[in-house]
Amino acid sequence: MSKHHVKSQSVLDEIKKQPVVLSITDEKILKQIQLVSLSIFDLQLIKAVQPLVKKNINLLAKGFYERVDKMTDLHLIINKYSSIEKLKKKLGTHIIELFDGIIDNAFLQKRLRVAKVHFRIGLKPSFYMGAFQNLVNHLTQIMFRNERFRAS
Secondary structure, eight states, X not given: OOHHHHHHHHHHHHHTTOOOEEEOOOHHHHHHHHHTXXXXXXXXXXXXXXXXXXXXXXXXXXXXXXXXXXXXXXXXXXXXXXXXXXXXXXXXXXXXXXXXXXXXXXXXXXXXXXXXXXXXXTOOHHHHHHHHHHHHHHHHHHHHHSGGGSOO
């Protein structure tokens, strides 16, 4: 067995020990979870990344809002209802919670409240999704720079 295989197996074993929750009662949401094939192991992977997310949360939030602030429509919405500094803090909490490895009814209710606020202030889903893709890009770069997530 190769050194790489042993390291990979020990990392996988560690990841599979992550305590997570997937407990949804809404049938519509359950179907969406099935559609994207979200599994307990996926939540364990997400949870395993959380320490790296926490360590880099300020960098992630800064990168997220630097891009968002360059979009005139988004800049106007932000300045009308809040400020980038306030939103960076809220985004940091939101992102860390996404990596808790817990998807339950309380998690969904909180996300639904956020979605309703976004809808009420005129934030279009395309803006939100685009901005979060930028966040995924930043997180991917951070992960690949981290020794734990690189193959050796």
